[in-house]
Amino acid sequence: xxxxxxxxxxxxxxxxxxxxxxxxxxxxxxxxxxxxxxxxxxxxxxxxxxxxxxxxxxxxxxxxxxxxxxxxxxxxxxxxxxxxxxxxxxxxxxxxxxxxxxxxxxxxxxxxxxxx
RNA sequence: GCAGGCCGGGUGACCGCGAGCCUUCUGGCUCGAGGAAAGUCCGGACACCGUAGGGCAGGAUGCUGGGGAAAUCCCAGGCGGCGAAAGCCGACGGAAAGUGGCACAGAAAGGAGACCACCACCGGCGUAACGCAACUCCGGAGACGCCGGGGGCAAGGGUGAAAAGGUGGGGUAAGAGCCCACCAGCGUCGUGGUGACACGACGGCUCGCCAAACCCCGUCCGGUGCAAGGCGAACAGGCCCCGAUGACGUAGCCCGCGUAGGGGCCGGGUCGGCCGCUCGAGCCGCCGAGGAAUCGGCGGCCUAGAUGGAUGGUCACCCUCGACAGAAUCCGGCUUAGAGGCCUGCUACA
RNA sequence: GCGGGCGUAGUUCAACGGUAGAACAAGAGACUUCCAAUCUCUUAACGCGGGUUCGACUCCCGCCGCCCGCU
Numbered sequence: 352x353x354x355x356x357x358x359x360x361x362x363x364x365x366x367x368x369x370x371x372x373x374x375x376x377x378x379x380x381x382x383x384x385x386x387x388x389x390x391x392x393x394x395x396x397x398x399x400x401x402x403x404x405x406x407x408x409x410x411x412x413x414x415x416x417x418x419x420x421x422x423x424x425x426x427x428x429x430x431x432x433x434x435x436x437x438x439x440x441x442x443x444x445x446x447x448x449x450x451x452x453x454x455x456x457x458x459x460x461x462x463x464x465x466x467x
Numbered sequence: 468g469c470a471g472g473c474c475g476g477g478u479g480a481c482c483g484c485g486a487g488c489c490u491u492c493u494g495g496c497u498c499g500a501g502g503a504a505a506g507u508c509c510g511g512a513c514a515c516c517g518u519a520g521g522g523c524a525g526g527a528u529g530c531u532g533g534g535g536a537a538a539u540c541c542c543a544g545g546c547g548g549c550g551a552a553a554g555c556c557g558a559c560g561g562a563a564a565g566u567g568g569c570a571c572a573g574a575a576a577g578g579a580g581a582c583c584a585c586c587a588c589c590g591g592c593g594u595a596a597c598g599c600a601a602c603u604c605c606g607g608a609g610a611c612g613c614c615g616g617g618g619g620c621a622a623g624g625g626u627g628a629a630a631a632g633g634u635g636g637g638g639u640a641a642g643a644g645c646c647c648a649c650c651a652g653c654g655u656c657g658u659g660g661u662g663a664c665a666c667g668a669c670g671g672c673u674c675g676c677c678a679a680a681c682c683c684c685g686u687c688c689g690g691u692g693c694a695a696g697g698c699g700a701a702c703a704g705g706c707c708c709c710g711a712u713g714a715c716g717u718a719g720c721c722c723g724c725g726u727a728g729g730g731g732c733c734g735g736g737u738c739g740g741c742c743g744c745u746c747g748a749g750c751c752g753c754c755g756a757g758g759a760a761u762c763g764g765c766g767g768c769c770u771a772g773a774u775g776g777a778u779g780g781u782c783a784c785c786c787u788c789g790a791c792a793g794a795a796u797c798c799g800g801c802u803u804a805g806a807g808g809c810c811u812g813c814u815a816c817a
Numbered sequence: 818g819c820g821g822g823c824g825u826a827g828u829u830c831a832a833c834g835g836u837a838g839a840a841c842a843a844g845a846g847a848c849u850u851c852c853a854a855u856c857u858c859u860u861a862a863c864g865c866g867g868g869u870u871c872g873a874c875u876c877c878c879g880c881c882g883c884c885c886g887c888u
Contacts (some may be wrong), residue, residue: 353484359775362738397775408506408792413609415484415779422483423780508879539878556870557868558877568835570835570872679869680834694818696887727883795818803880 357396358433367397369433374465378445380437381461394428396421397435404438413443418456428462436461 354446358364370444371384400410417436428434436458446454 352776353811357775361775365738374488399775406792411776411793412779414775415777419483458693500870506880569870677870687888692819801879 352392352403353366353382356393356395358395358435361397363433364397364435366396367433371433372451372465374437374461376418376457376461376464378439379461380399380439381465382437383432383465390419394430395433397433399435400438404440409443413438413446416451416454417458420451422454422460424458434439 358367367382371381371382373382375381396418398414400414402410404410404413417438419434442457443464
């Protein structure tokens with residue numbers, strides 16, 4: 352995922368949290384927010400992992416895997432939006448035991464629930 | 468069992484990520500986490516702060532020698548403790564400068580005293596022809612017993628973590644370093660050692676424990692931290708108060724020094740960009756000095772620099788199935804976490 | 818990056834270096850026809866590992882966990 356397809360500023364995160372909508376599942380929370388009308392460049396993703404989840408190795412690994420899973424997705428996420436994925440406790444352990452394919456299913460689940 | 472050192476899954480393919488370089492402009496090449504990157508416990512480098520100067524206060528530190536930029540660091544040695552040994556551990560200056568503490572128990576917890584017991588002496592009372600535990604000693608000039616008195620003494624008693632050196636002998640009315648021998652401690656001298664210290668001789672005869680209790684002594688310490696700091700961008704108004712009778716710098720206080728600005732409220736701007744940013748007390752190899760830490764010389768190498776923060780996905784094969792864990796200015800240490808494997812030396816047992 | 822504070826019964830808090838206490842809660846009993854209230858009794862704890870000391874919740878060092886600041 353290239354840098355322009357990521358959320359890179361604290362103000363962007365704030366905007367998505369403050370003005371966007373959200374949906375949550377057992378392991379993930381998804382926020383999304385429609386940017387300025389007519390801006391159809393590409394979807395942008397930010398990943399947030401609380402410190403409660405684990406050490407920096409755990410947190411970095413789950414972020415990498417979520418970005419990879421996001422990139423593997425077909426065009427399910429409309430390009431006009433900014434997204435923030437929040438990891439909930441238990442996800443890294445579950446991925447370790449159930450594998451990467453399971454993580455892709457969980458990501459698809461939360462996107463479907465959002466009904467974009 | 469102990470000590471020291473090292474490695475920390477590997478190889479290949481495709482798709483991705485970050486940086487640099489090249490480029491025919493959409494690709495190619497190269498590099499891309501750790502021994503602890505961690506905790507932030509010490510020490511620096513570096514940077515800035517209208518000065519960093521002194522005193523007090525405060526903090527840190529504390530055997531000796533060497534190393535090191537420095538350090539709650541390293542090496543070697545001494546001393547003390549633990550262990551059968553190899554070896555490990557130790558904030559290890561001062562208690563005859565002062566203050567304070569030593570619960571319970573115990574007579575007494577520190578410049579001494581005397582509860583019980585012991586010992587002669589003096590006085591009083593009661594007695595013994597056989598008495599006294601016993602005698603060849605002593606005893607009606609009163610032994611012995613009881614009571615009282617002023618003394619002597621600190622060996623014994625029980626308590627305690629600890630009781631004024633320990634053991635043995637002499638000595639004495641009973642005793643005591645009162646005297647003697649050995650041991651321990653202290654002091655002086657000598658010898659060895661750079662030194663901590665060790666050994667020996669002599670001396671007088673002894674001075675409790677706690678300073679990780681206050682403290683005393685020696686040594687060291689300006690503050691803030693890369694979110695330092697610099698460049699550029701944006702905004703660049705109003706009111707009030709204090710101030711050469713010294714505000715403020717200045718930090719806990721005082722002195723000294725410097726200097727003309729400082730503070731509050733409202734309004735406005737900035738949650739962006741570039742540099743700092745990785746070549747350094749650097750790493751590797753060889754040679755030399757040294758007992759080692761380490762140092763010197765020569766040759767070679769360039770080895771992450773992100774900024775919501777770069778290592779992931781899929782597949783194949785192999786092995787002993789892979790722990791703890793992710794750089795954020797850099798470096799030297801300490802501490803903590805940690806699956807497995809390799810090498811070297813030593814000790815004990817068989 | 819820098820700095821500060823706190824860990825004691827189930828909970829909220831105490832304790833000059835000398836036996837860890839109080840309140841509430843919980844359990845049992847008493848009182849009551851029953852419940853509540855009240856009274857009595859009981860159960861329980863110094864975050865972990867070293868060190869100093871005769872002796873450590875207390876003093877020192879190192880970890881672990883939690884909370885809070887500054888920029």
